Amino acid sequence: MPGNLAAVDELDRTAATRLRDVGQRYTSNRAALVEVLAASSHPLTIPEILEARRGMPQSSVYRNLTVLEEAGLVQRVASSDEWARFELAEDLTEHHHHQICTSCGQVRDVTLPPAVERSLDASLGKVAAANGFKLQHHRLDLVGLCGDCATG
Amino acid sequence: MPGNLAAVDELDRTAATRLRDVGQRYTSNRAALVEVLAASSHPLTIPEILEARRGMPQSSVYRNLTVLEEAGLVQRVASSDEWARFELAEDLTEHHHHQICTSCGQVRDVTLPPAVERSLDASLGKVAAANGFKLQHHRLDLVGLCGDCATG
DNA sequence: ATGAGTGCAAAGGCTTTGCATTAGG
């Protein structure tokens, strides 16, 4: 819900708390990163973040993204294979997946019907258990062509 | 089916054909790469490939992997986020997914029950269609801890 | 005050590229 003031405020408090929990401060740069990621409907690359926050040094972006990741506020997304992309941790947003365009690399968030997620989780849980694997979560991407690329 | 002679032979012919189709030669280095990938039960990193084929220069590995990818024989796998991993294109193997250990980065191949795959594809198809997205395939990873890491 | 955070610039590490040589068809 980008732009929702109450939600943004709560996100802010959550961020401060989780950072404090890992012995980190909630600085303006970090708040800015959280804000930028929260305002986006898709995972952002470093260039995109730098574009959104002109003047913030790359090193600060990298360093703080790492800190935010360790605090469980941000997660790295494996996209096509070009650049690292970042989004808010899933428990701060909604469980969702990514639609990745193989032509232009565009990444868009998508959600699946809850029933599908449930049956999928059940199946994955069985497979993981059979392999002695401790399943934490799943990652599902739709790979194909976005509207623009399919047409052009 | 690693090690199956007949299958290896057919793979060889397929590789030669697809390379020729894109105007590339099937050289010994490329054959070696296909062989190494075919013999593995999980996606390989460049270091692993170099280990399996001592003496092959890195530049050749990178360059030929790119060619093989363009010929539709090999595909890059998005793993945790450390190194690029490569495996044979899916139509040369079996439809499968990856179990990724967040602790050690290990990637293992896993397959899901056909019924699960079918219902998943059906759902994804609907979602994609609703977004004007031309779905080519899906990518599903089980993320968690492998047996070794969960215990240690 | 006082250690964490910041910014700039330099260093790292995986990956790509230039060029002369070798080999595939």
Next chain:
DNA sequence: CCTAATGCAAAGCCTTTGCACTCAT
């Protein structure tokens, strides 16, 4: 034969790190 492929080394590019300065608590 003639062009593509190879191999070595150098260059690229995203990312990380060192260090002195500044800000948060």
